[in-house]
Each structure stands twice: as structure tokens, then as C-alpha cells.
Amino acid sequence: xxxxxxxxxxxxxxxxxxxxxxxxxxxxxxxxxxxxxxxxxxxxxxxxxxxxxxxxxxxxxxxxxxxxxxxxxxxxxxxxxxxxxxxxxxxxxxxxxxxxxxxxxxxxxxxxxxxxxxxxxxxxxxxxxxxxxxxxxxxxxxxxxxxxxxxxxxxxxxxxxxxxxxxxxxxxxxxxxxxxxxxxxxxxxxxxxxxxxxxxxxxxxxxxxxxxxxxxxxxxxxxxxxxxxxxxxxxxxxxxxxxxxxxxxxxxxxxxxxxxxxxxxxxxxxxxxxxxxxxxxxxxxxxxxxxxxxxxxxxxxxxxxxxxxxxxxxxxxxxxxxxxxxxxxxxxxxxxxxxxxxxxxxxxxxxxxxxxxxxxxxxxxxxxxxxxxxxxxxxxxxxxxxxxxxxxxxxxxxxxxxxxxxxxxxxxxxxxxxxxxxxxxxxxxxxxxxxxxxxxxxxxxxxxxxxxxxxxxxxxxxxxxxxxxxxxxxxxxxxxxxxxxxxxxxxxxxxxxxxxxxxxxxxxxxxxxxxxxxxxxxxxxxxxxxxxxxxxxxxxxxxxxxxxxxxxxxxxxxxxxxxxxxxxxxxxxxxxxxxxxxxxxxxxxxxxxxxxxxxxxxxxxxxxxxxxxxxxxxxxxxxxxxxxxxxxxxxxxxxxxxxxxxxxxxxxxxxxxxxxxxxxxxxxxxxxxxxxxxxxxxxxxxxxxxxxxxxxxxxxxxxxxxxxxxxxxxxxxxxxxxxxxxxxxxxxxxxxxxxx
Ligand code: HDD
Numbered sequence: 001x002x003x004x005x006x007x008x009x010x011x012x013x014x015x016x017x018x019x020x021x022x023x024x025x026x027x028x029x030x031x032x033x034x035x036x037x038x039x040x041x042x043x044x045x046x047x048x049x050x051x052x053x054x055x056x057x058x059x060x061x062x063x064x065x066x067x068x069x070x071x072x073x074x075x076x077x078x079x080x081x082x083x084x085x086x087x088x089x090x091x092x093x094x095x096x097x098x099x100x101x102x103x104x105x106x107x108x109x110x111x112x113x114x115x116x117x118x119x120x121x122x123x124x125x126x127x128x129x130x131x132x133x134x135x136x137x138x139x140x141x142x143x144x145x146x147x148x149x150x151x152x153x154x155x156x157x158x159x160x161x162x163x164x165x166x167x168x169x170x171x172x173x174x175x176x177x178x179x180x181x182x183x184x185x186x187x188x189x190x191x192x193x194x195x196x197x198x199x200x201x202x203x204x205x206x207x208x209x210x211x212x213x214x215x216x217x218x219x220x221x222x223x224x225x226x227x228x229x230x231x232x233x234x235x236x237x238x239x240x241x242x243x244x245x246x247x248x249x250x251x252x253x254x255x256x257x258x259x260x261x262x263x264x265x266x267x268x269x270x271x272x273x274x275x276x277x278x279x280x281x282x283x284x285x286x287x288x289x290x291x292x293x294x295x296x297x298x299x300x301x302x303x304x305x306x307x308x309x310x311x312x313x314x315x316x317x318x319x320x321x322x323x324x325x326x327x328x329x330x331x332x333x334x335x336x337x338x339x340x341x342x343x344x345x346x347x348x349x350x351x352x353x354x355x356x357x358x359x360x361x362x363x364x365x366x367x368x369x370x371x372x373x374x375x376x377x378x379x380x381x382x383x384x385x386x387x388x389x390x391x392x393x394x395x396x397x398x399x400x401x402x403x404x405x406x407x408x409x410x411x412x413x414x415x416x417x418x419x420x421x422x423x424x425x426x427x428x429x430x431x432x433x434x435x436x437x438x439x440x441x442x443x444x445x446x447x448x449x450x451x452x453x454x455x456x457x458x459x460x461x462x463x464x465x466x467x468x469x470x471x472x473x474x475x476x477x478x479x480x481x482x483x484x485x486x487x488x489x490x491x492x493x494x495x496x497x498x499x500x501x502x503x504x505x506x507x508x509x510x511x512x513x514x515x516x517x518x519x520x521x522x523x524x525x526x527x528x529x530x531x532x533x534x535x536x537x538x539x540x541x542x543x544x545x546x547x548x549x550x551x552x553x554x555x556x557x558x559x560x561x562x563x564x565x566x567x568x569x570x571x572x573x574x575x576x577x578x579x580x581x582x583x584x585x586x587x588x589x590x591x592x593x594x595x596x597x598x599x600x601x602x603x604x605x606x607x608x609x610x611x612x613x614x615x616x617x618x619x620x621x622x623x624x625x626x627x628x629x630x631x632x633x634x635x636x637x638x639x640x641x642x643x644x645x646x647x648x649x650x651x652x653x654x655x656x657x658x659x660x661x662x663x664x665x666x667x668x669x670x671x672x673x674x675x676x677x678x679x680x681x682x683x684x685x686x687x688x689x690x691x692x693x694x695x696x697x698x699x700x701x702x703x704x705x706x707x708x709x710x711x712x713x714x715x716x717x718x719x720x721x722x723x724x725x726x727x728x729x730x731x732x733x734x735x736x737x738x739x740x
Contacts (some may be wrong), residue, residue: 080107092105120421121420127170128170132324132375133160133162134159134373136370149189149190149194164184166179166180173230174308175316181261191396201259206246207355209405212412233527242537251540260301263295266588284481287339289336301516302519311646337364339351350492351403361578386432390417396477428447441456496568507545522555531558534556534558538553539561539564599651600628602628614626650678654714678706697733
């Protein structure tokens with residue numbers, strides 16, 4: 001079996017991506033790992049942790065400061081929290097063997113008390129998530145645009161911690177639900193922490209933070225019965241949506257395949273809002289941030305996604321973990337759309353409106369760097385759960401726009417951490433601590449860690465020589481944007497064009513993607529119980545596209561109502577299609593790496609052939625597994641524990657029994673239904689026949705993903721399977737309802 005790299009760069013020979021590998025090597029038996037010796041006091045020198053080097057692949061500069069708090073229990077005695085060795089961890093202290101437990105048992109009380117307080121409030125949104133460490137590397141010196149620390153030199157690497165999430169579900173909810181995905185990046189720069197707290201869709205549901213609590217109340221489980229979990233397919237969400245026409249554009253993204261990604265590694269990320277970049281001369285441009293996955297943008301299909309929630313609710317978490325664990329580090333390129341005040345004045349939309357994109361045809365995306373995630377967290381709670389992102393965490397060189405949604409976010413994140421993480425010192429939790437040095441006169445509060453020295457905790461002072469002193473022009477200076485106007489509650493007029501960009505998105509989708517959007521609306525609105533709500537959503541869609549509204553109405557057995565009156569007299573803007581809005585525009589460069597392939601094996605299988613297919617897939621970085629009825633010397637995973645939806649393709653090697661059982665048929669049918677490649681070799685073809693798998697596409701031409709070959713041609717046929725796997729799936733096979 002092929003060797004593979006672990007996180008720490010060491011090699012092991014385990015063939016299974018599912019097996020756990022050791023993390024980076026640590027000194028023998030420490031309870032607390034010391035930071036690396038620098039030879040100088042960290043008080044007087046710049047942090048050695050960032051910005052000064054080129055960490056090798058597999059190494060993160062951030063690991064070193066976090067090592068200070070990593071705990072390794074190997075060969076250690078069990079102790080209390082006060083480090084008192086515990087003699088007996090099985091029995092509480094009693095007055096006689098059959099007597100009552102004694103109050104004196106401080107060991108029992110400490111253990112139970114700590115346990116009683118183990119849980120913290122989950123995030124009010126984005127509660128379900130997974131994260132990883134890595135770095136961002138700038139391709140160039142962007143000094144002409146910004147003085148932001150990550151971009152000051154070509155090749156500069158800045159450590160990052162990235163958390164992906166769903167929005168609506170609770171902490172233990174399933175990964176593959178229909179939802180927006182959070183894409184939050186914490187850059188630990190040498191000028192402080194910068195959080196780019198984005199999503200995998202470039203627009204948002206609402207235009208003003210004032211509406212955020214309403215939106216979230218509407219989409220979360222309904223308050224009287226706590227249902228449904230992690231789903232927008234219920235009355236309150238669509239009631240709110242149907243009465244909020246600004247949501248139109250986002251609804252199309254939300255019903256598109258973007259809302260059911262195949263993997264966190266295969267989705268784009270967006271900063272959503274317009275931001276400002278500011279250079280050392282104080283010159284500012286506007287900027288939109290885009291993350292593009294090197295693995296391409298790929299999605300699940302809905303029937304598959306819904307089944308995965310049962311088969312593996314941790315599907316995305318596992319996928320991210322296993323990819324990093326096996327050395328297949330996920331990568332994204334960072335792109336910037338840069339535009340000026342002059343350009344803004346000519347756009348047919350307002351750049352402060354978060355329900356609008358800047359089409360790539362108007363402003364090209366300039367690729368400026370890449371992000372690599374190369375280390376899994378050591379402890380889910382300490383890192384992934386306690387990480388605290390904040391849209392207001394920016395560094396010199398990045399500034400905000402007046403987008404009213406962004407402005408509200410600037411308040412919400414710090415505020416929510418105070419109740420979630422228990423006080424104002426959450427920035428001292430190791431995963432949140434900047435790697436740049438922190439010096440100020442903020443003091444005390446719950447759980448304070450820093451031991452600030454000296455008698456001075458105010459400024460100005462003379463007793464400490466004026467320290468810490470203001471950084472002046474080296475520090476964060478807000479861009480001096482001129483302000484005008486009276487205090488008012490309202491919106492600029494262009495915000496009222498709710499439909500032009502919704503239509504732009506619709507006409508930029510492939511026919512396959514359009515069909516999926518229609519089916520998603522049908523599913524969601526069928527779950528809605530109130531006919532008037534369905535009717536209002538149709539009236540909203542009637543402003544976007546005739547085919548869209550007619551198809552959704554047909555799926556609901558309703559007629560098309562008159563369009564909702566538009567909120568503005570301005571005629572809609574007629575955008576040309578923007579091909580980059582289709583998921584198919586970014587096939588990626590991963591080949592078949594990390595694709596999961598099932599080799600179905602039975603008692604008669606030609607194991608030599610199965611093994612050579614397996615080895616060839618492994619060589620290309622795929623994840624093959626031998627699947628059969630029961631595990632044993634040959635079969636690695638059983639059909640009942642790893643059903644069809646967990647695999648990207650299936651191979652039936654030669655001499656598989658001619659007739660399968662219902663589980664095998666079900667496996668093959670779902671592979672077919674979900675557009676995945678099926679290869680049957682020699683005798684294995686009988687199984688495809690018995691499962692009634694068609695060999696032609698609905699319009700009669702051969703299906704490139706259903707491959708039948710003689711046993712001797714196994715390797716040639718495998719090459720065809722790999723080609724289909726690399727293209728993700730055969731969407732041309734789809735019919736509604738499915739043929740098989
Ligand atoms: Fe938010 C969490 C992204 C609007 C208030 N948000 C949160 C997370 C992401 C986003 C990715 C999870 C961070 C993590 O992994 O810990 N949020 C967005 C985007 C938005 C957006 C892309 C619009 C463009 N959010 C938004 C608004 C508000 C909030 C308008 C409130 C006014 N968001 C929060 C929050 C959360 C949060 C309540 C919950 C947990 C947390 O912050 O740390 O403060």
C-alpha cells in the first residue's frame with residue numbers, strides 16, 4: 001500500500017485514510033510544552049511566530065505559541081485540578097463500604113462540579129462547524145493597494161485558523177443540510193488579528209442588520225415546537241422571505257447547489273460586503289474578497305444530501321479532517337475585486353448593498369495569494385468551539401464600508417462572545433490570542449490570564465515613561481471618509497432593485513443547475529403548510545423569470561399569480577449572463593484526489609484484480625475501499641455501515657456473484673441516480689443488468705459513466721472511470737423523477 005504523509009511530515013504505511021495518525025512529534029512526557037526558546041525576552045522583540053519565514057509545508061508558525069498550552073498525558077499520573085495525585089478514580093469516599101458518601105470527598109466534588117459546567121452556550125448562529133489550521137501566502141507585494149500585513153511581501157506566510165459552518169442548525173446537527181456555509185478566516189498577522197468572516201455565497205438575505213434577528217428567528221426551529229432542525233423548509237422562514245423582497249437574489253443562491261456542497265474543500269468563500277483597502281499613503285480603493293477552491297466547486301445532489309444526513313451526519317467534518325490527516329491539504333486562492341469611487345458611481349447597483357454582487361465582467365477578480373489548511377486541531381473544544389471571530393477585527397490597511405449590514409455586524413460579534421465565552425477576556429483564550437504582541441491598559445475581568453506588571457494601568461502616564469505609547473501613523477487609522485446627511489432611518493434608492501441580479505444569477509446557471517433550483521423551491525414550498533405563503537413566494541419569483549415561476553408553480557399544483565409590485569419605479573437592469581456564477585465554471589485541478597471509490601466484493605471476486613484497481617486508485621490519491629456484506633480479511637467496510645451515498649463511484653470487479661441482494665441493488669441504483677460512475681468488469685456486468693442500470697442517457701446516447709468491460713481491459717476501463725470521477729458526476733443522466 002502506498003505511503004502517505006502525516007501532518008507532522010512523518011510517513012506511515014497505513015493504507016486507510018480512516019485510520020488515525022499521530023500528530024506532530026512532541027518532547028517526551030511533558031504536561032505543558034514550553035514555547036521555543038528565543039534567547040530574548042518576548043517583551044522586547046517582535047514575535048518570532050509570524051512573518052519572518054517560510055514555514056515548511058506541514059508546519060504552522062501558530063503551532064509554537066499554541067504548544068505552550070498543549071497538554072500531553074502520556075506516562076503521567078492522574079491528578080486533581082490542583083495537581084494532587086489521585087489514588088483511586090473508581091470509588092467515592094464513604095462512611096463504611098455501604099455507607100453514605102462523605103462531603104469531605106473533595107476529589108469527587110471537584111470532578112463532578114467540573115463536569116456539571118462542561119457545556120457553554122452554542123453560537124446563536126453558525127453553531128455547527130469544523131475548523132483547521134493553515135497559512136496564507138501572498139503571491140505579491142500589494143503595497144500599492146494596502147498596507148495590510150499579509151500582503152506586504154511576495155511569499156510572505158501568515159498563519160490562519162479557518163472555521164466552516166452551517167448557519168441554522170444546532171451544534172449537533174447534520175452537515176449536509178440545505179443552508180449557507182460560513183467561511184471564517186482568522187489571520188494571525190504580525191500587526192494583529194484580522195478576521196475575514198464570510199460565507200460560501202457572495203450575497204446575503206437582508207440589507208440591514210436591523211433585520212438580522214428577524215431573519216434568524218424565522219429560519220431557526222419554530223419557537224412553539226422546536227422544529228424543524230437545520231432546515232429552511234418550513235412556514236416561518238418562507239413567510240418572512242415572502243414578505244421581504246430584498247431576499248430574492250439570495251433565495252436563488254440558497255436553492256442552488258451551492259447550499260449543498262460536496263465538501264468544505266470544494267466551495268468558494270466570499271467576504272460578501274464591500275470593504276476598503278488603504279495603502280501607506282492613505283489612498284483607499286474598494287475591495288470584495290473571493291476564495292476559490294483548488295479542488296473546484298462541486299456539490300451534492302439533494303436526494304444524496306438528504307440521505308447522507310442519516311448515513312453520516314459528520315460528512316463534511318470527516319471529509320475535512322481526513323483530507324488533512326492524509327496529507328491532501330485543502331487549498332484556496334484569494335482573489336480581490338478592486339474598484340474605485342469613480343467606477344462605483346457608474347454601477348447599476350449600490351456597492352453598500354449586501355444583496356448585490358459586482359459581476360466579474362464589470363470588475364475582474366485578481367488572484368493575490370493562496371491559503372493552505374495543513375493541520376487539524378488537537379482539541380475540538382479548545383480550538384474549534386472557543387475560536388471567536390469578529391467582523392470588526394481588522395488590521396491597518398483594511399477598513400469598512402458603510403454597508404448597513406456590515407456596520408451592525410461590527411457590534412454583534414464581540415457582544416455575542418461575551419455571553420458565549422463568559423466574559424471580556426475571551427481574547428486570551430489561546431486560539432484567539434494574537435501572535436503579535438498585545439499591550440494596553442485594559443485590565444481584570446473574569447478569567448484574566450495576563451499578569452500585567454507595574455503600577456501604571458492608565459495613559460497618559462509619566463511613571464511608566466508613557467508606555468505603552470500610541471502607534472500614531474504606524475497604527476490603525478480609519479479612512480477619513482467624508483460624511484454628510486441627516487440622521488435618518490431608510491435606504492438608498494438603488495437598494496430597491498431586488499430582482500435584476502436575481503435574474504442575472506438565474507440566467508447564468510446551466511440547465512442542470514436551473515432544474516435543481518426549481519426542484520429545491522418545490523421541495524421547500526411543499527413543506528410550507530400555508531398556501532398564502534407559497535402564493536407570495538411565487539409572486540416574488542414572477543419578477544425574476546417566467547420559466548422559473550411557471551416551473552415552480554407547476555411543481556406545487558398552483559397557477560402563476562401576478563408579480564409582486566416592485567419596490568421602485570426604476571426599470572430593472574438588464575445584465576448579460578455571468579458564466580462564472582455557474583458551479584461548473586470551476587472544475588478544479590485535483591483530478592481524482594480524495595474521491596471515494598467503492599469496490600464491491602463478494603465470495604467469488606477476483607481479488608488480484610480488485611487489488612490492482614485499488615492500488616491504481618490509491619496512486620492517484622483517491623480513497624478506494626473494499627466493500628461487502630460483512631467485514632473480514634478482505635472486506636474493509638460493510639454495505640450497511642457505508643451506504644452508497646458515501647461514495648463518489650463504484651467498481652464491480654470480475655466474478656462478483658451474478659445475482660446480488662437488495663442491498664447491493666440499492667447501492668448501485670443510488671450510485672446511478674446520483675450521477676456517479678459505475679464500472680462492471682467481466683461477470684460483474686450481470687449485477688448492473690440485474691439492478692436495471694441503463695447504459696444510455698435519457699436522450700439515447702451512451703452514458704459515459706456506466707462502463708462495462710472485459711476483465712482483461714480492467715485498467716483501460718478504470719481510466720474512463722477516473723475521467724468521470726474527475727468531472728464529479730454525469731448530470732446528463734438526471735431525470736425528474738429519476739429513471740432508476
Ligand atoms: Fe454573522 C457568526 C458570517 C451577518 C451576527 N457569522 C458568524 C459566522 C460566520 C458569519 C461565518 C461564524 C463564525 C465562526 O465560525 O465562529 N454573518 C456572516 C456573514 C454575514 C453575517 C457572511 C453577512 C454578510 N452576522 C451577520 C449579521 C449579524 C451577525 C448581520 C448581526 C447583526 N454572526 C453573528 C453573531 C455570530 C455570527 C451572532 C454568532 C456566533 C458568533 O458570531 O461568534 O455575532
